[in-house]
Amino acid sequence: MSARFWIQLIGGLVLIANFFVLRLYGDTLQSTHLFIVRGTVFYPLSWLNLILGVLLISLLIYERAARKRR
Numbered sequence: 001m002s003a004r005f006w007i008q009l010i011g012g013l014v015l016i017a018n019f020f021v022l023r024l025y026g027d028t029l030q031s032t033h034l035f036i037v038r039g040t041v042f043y044p045l046s047w048l049n050l051i052l053g054v055l056l057i058s059l060l061i062y063e064r065a066a067r068k069r070r
Helices: 003-031 035-069
Strands: none
Touching: 003 035
């Protein structure tokens, strides 16, 4: 397995983990005066991280499957 494989895999997992971290941190802001930031910054950014992480890992799996077919 190449270094590119591991970089993509770790990058995708970090993005997915970042989704959970941002969601939890956004939930802690609910009781503070920064609750407005929660819906406008943390939640959209967390969903973007989840989508990009899933796409990155999906692309990695697709490339591996396409290479095995050849």
